Amino acid sequence: MESTQDKARHRRRRLGLTAGVPMALVAAVGLSYGTVFGVFGEDAQPNASAATTAAWADDVADGFASVNALGQNGTYGGRGGETVTVKTLADLEKYATASEPYVIVVAGTITMNPVGKEIKVASDKTIVGSGTSGHIVGGGFFLGQGVHNVIIRNLTIRDSYQGIWNDKDHDFDAVQMDGAHHVWIDHNDLRHMADGLIDVRKDSTNVTVSWNKLGHNNKTFGIGWTENVVTDITIHHNWIHETEQRNPSTDNAAHAHLYNNYLQDDPGTDITSSYGNYSRGRTKMVLENSYFQGFNNPVIKDSTATLVQRGNVFSGTSGRNESGGTAFDPKTYYNYTLDSAADVPAKVKSGAGPRSTIGTATTTAAAATTLTVAQDGSGQYKTVQAAVDAVPANNTSRVVISIKAGTYRETVKIPSSKPHVTLQGTGGSRKDTVIVYNNSAGTAKPGGGTYGTAGSATVAVEADDFQARNLTVSNDFDEKANQNAGGHQAVALRTSADKVFLDSVIITGDQDTLELETAAPDKLGRVYVRNSYVIGNVDFIFGRASAVIDRSVITLKKRWDGTSAGYITAPSTAADRKGFLIANTTVNGDVSAGSFYLGRNWHAGGDAALDPQTTVRNSTLSNAIKSTPWSDMGGFAWKDDRFAEYKNTGPGAGTASGDRPQLTDAQAAGQEIADWLGDWTPTAS
Incomplete structure (x- = not known):
């Protein structure tokens, strides 16, 4: 320069x-993930617009969210409804609260106003981040009584934290459900909220939480808040990292199936875990092939709860590690495949959180043209520049120059x-x-x-x-041979x-x-x-x-x-x-x-x-x-x-x-x- x-x-x-x-x-x-409009301006199509969906739109939930119950056969969100792309709070709220089904693609950063706002999501909705660009900042989503068939996927929901660690005055969650059913929370990055990252409350059931990053928070994931024993929940392949409590805490759940999760507490940081998986009340919990690293009290249970452990790994943990009683066989409800616990840290760290391949709106593209380059004459061209020269001007589709x-x-x-x-x-x-x-x-x-x-x-x-x-x-x-050259x-x-x-x-x-x-x-x-x-x-x-x-x-x-x-x-x-x-x-x-x-x-x-x-x-x-x-x-x-x-x-x-x-x-x-x-x-x- x-x-x-x-x-x-x-x-x-x-x-x-x-x-x-x-x-x-x-x-x-x-x-890492962050905002979009703060850099590039409102010229990035701020209004809702139609989008063409890709294969991800046909994905459906596994685990308890896939079970036929309460008149709902599985969880598929807004599939079959119109797909819209939103980049403003007004548009997100408009479609999320509508009575008809929608696939809502969040293609930018949406800041909640006021801080702590939780959009009241209606039934039959898929809310999905476009690649890694979908961010909800300063608030989240609320699923009320009877709301069902909702997918919240591939989003980063963050930063409603108000500066008080164990904040009793700001009940701002990333996802809260009170009496909802058939909900799939998948491939999200949830962090730094004022209260919980996920709250499954008041008889919510048929919920699956999979492949999420849950981190840098006080209360991670609470389940229960009811005297009734009805909640069925599956929690698998989540990375729970630098969180203090409720990892998760499960109260009066009929069936809680936790498998292949990675719970990690780094030494010497500001956040120290107080406990990991907690089975309490009359919960029946099955905990399989998860990996606990550095956690205090990694697995605990009340005297009234049951907890069956199989195949878990504990590395550098201390304190309570408990099990006892009989629970249930998850395979009587749905099929699933366990990964080896030893493989969980690498697999979950690389696979959890938003994916660039989810939520991206695509159309059927023309097949890429391939031009081959090889010095030995076995390709179409002997030099790279010759292949570039062969690309037609103003080409509209991908040209791959394959170089031997x-x-x-x-x-x-x-x-x-x-x-x-x-x-x-x-x-x-x-x-x-x-x-x-x-x-x-x-x-x-x-x-x-x-x-x-x-x-x-x-x-x-x-x-x-x-x-x-x-x-x-x-x-x-x-440079050494050309010291006299400017x-x-x-x-x-x-x-x-x-x-x-x-x-x-x-x-x-x-x-x-x-x-x-x-x-x-x-x-x-x-x-x-x-x-x-x-x-x-x-x-x-x-x-x-x-x-x-x-x-x-x-x-x-x-x-x-x-x-x-x-x-x-x-x-x-x-x-x-x-x-x-x-x-x-x-x-x-x-x-x-x-x-x-x-x-x-x-x-x-x-x-x-x-x-x-x-x-x-x-x-x-x-x-x-x-x-x-x-x-x-x-x-x-x-x-x-x-x-x-x-x-x-x-x-x-x-x-x-x-x-x-x-x-x-x-x-x-x-x-x-x-x-x-x-x-x-x-x-x-």
């Missing part, structure tokens, strides 16, 4: 900071007139297919002049909806497009490895990098795009002379956009301790109106990271821009200070992956 040395014009420091962070403001696993293993020494450009292109390496690993060249900013062009930073890219992507998978993009410019910036991959998905790739260079731009300053440019490696040493992730690096490895390299010094990010973000988010990622490399900054603020062209942003969260940082990890650039103070961390770990992580801003939990809730990606859910194609 071209760094400016111009003196910055004075800008007034923003107010309302916590440890230097504006209030407006898990190598690792897991996903080998090293392709060439530059590649995907022009803006050729969207929907995928570069797919076909080797056994991403190291087997390599596109490499060695231009730098100072390299002379054949027609005169030099390439400049942007022109040095080995691969340049200017077309929207681009994907790259299972390959390496490299710039191997030799302009050592050498880009491996440059993007200036929207909806760019880089999946399982290696992007490697030295200075300015990965340039993430937009087609123009007023254009949106979103990039999602997943399961990948980014390697470099100076400003090697830079530009004005809104980009996420998720579940990846950032590898730091020494300079050409063997010294260790550098900057990972150099964002040049517009004030009304998101910059760079590094999440669930490992930062490592064979460099000296305390030698690298997480980033510095690039005001491209000396533009004081820019507001560069980098957030690094839930990531593992090696000791290479400086204890003061942010740096000024070009005469602009980084503290006037947007730089922060959140819950990083490793020897390079640090505590909050004026030189090391840390997001609060509330701020972090607005800086998650969906905040960056908005209405786009990256999916492989």
Whole structure:
């Protein structure tokens, strides 16, 4: 990148900071989720609109929600009714409370007003998040007496917490049901609510709760609040993490079947479990093949309740672990298959919570065209660029350029007139297919002049909806051999497009490895990098795009002379956009301790109106990271821009200070992956 040395014009420091962070403001696993409109504006179709459903719309509940009872044969929600997409509270409430069946696709973040509002859902409804973008913030749903056949699925419901841990005055739940039946709660992320995450109360029955993330809360999941013994409930494959009580607490349930759940309490955190699964009153509970890690009192029962345990695993638990009496055989009510308890942590952590494949409205797409590239002549083309050139201009469907293993020494450009292109390496690993060249900013062009930073890219992507998978993009410019040449910036991959998905790739260079731009300053440019490696040493992730690096490895390299010094990010973000988010990622490399900054603020062209942003969260940082990890650039103070961390770990992580801003939990809730990606859910194609 071209760094400016111009003196910055004075800008007034923003107010309302916590440890230097504006209030407006898990190598690792897991996903994070957040808002959508706060970044990209109301141009994302704010009104309800018709949508075409995909295979997920035919999914039906398992467990007790599938049992024929009370005049309802299974739970299928709004199937058969109209499908609508909503992005406002008014539309969500309009369709959720309607008397007719609806499949309601939530395709953005909806904030409840007032805080704690619970929409009164009517029967025969499916409320489903569109991929990972469906968020309900500050409230939830209420299913009253007699409401039935309801599916709540693939949503993130969060943040009605009012600052008091055991809050008796704010009974704000994510999902509460009083006398409802045939309800399926599936693949949601429920967290940080004022009261319970799920309350199944007052004779509610035929409920299945499956594949949810339930976390960071005081009261997780309460069942009962009645003298009657009628509730039938199935709870399976849920990740209950960092919760104190009711995990769940089951009172006077006729049949409670819990299996393959993962209950995890991390040591040394602010939340400590008081108990795990609790069978009380006249509950009959069957608990099978679940995994308890670090929980206090993992399984407890009253003297009046029965609890049968089979095949559970307890790791690092303490306190009460009880069973006794006879219960029931779940297979007399429905069929199910148990996973091995030993496999539960990995399986549940990877599978629980919102899925990108659920709730996405699709139409029947044209089959992708595949073009093959092989150096040995066994493909249609011998170079990648030749295959790109063969893509028709303004193509409307996916074109996959399938590249045989080998090293392709060439530059590649995907022009803006050729969207929907995928570069797919076909080797056994991403190291087997390599596109490499060695231009730098100072390299002379054949027609005169030099390439400049942007022109040095080995691969340049200017077309929207681009994907790259299972390959390496490299710039191997030799700085040591070219010390007398000006302009050592050498880009491996440059993007200036929207909806760019880089999946399982290696992007490697030295200075300015990965340039993430937009087609123009007023254009949106979103990039999602997943399961990948980014390697470099100076400003090697830079530009004005809104980009996420998720579940990846950032590898730091020494300079050409063997010294260790550098900057990972150099964002040049517009004030009304998101910059760079590094999440669930490992930062490592064979460099000296305390030698690298997480980033510095690039005001491209000396533009004081820019507001560069980098957030690094839930990531593992090696000791290479400086204890003061942010740096000024070009005469602009980084503290006037947007730089922060959140819950990083490793020897390079640090505590909050004026030189090391840390997001609060509330701020972090607005800086998650969906905040960056908005209405786009990256999916492989």
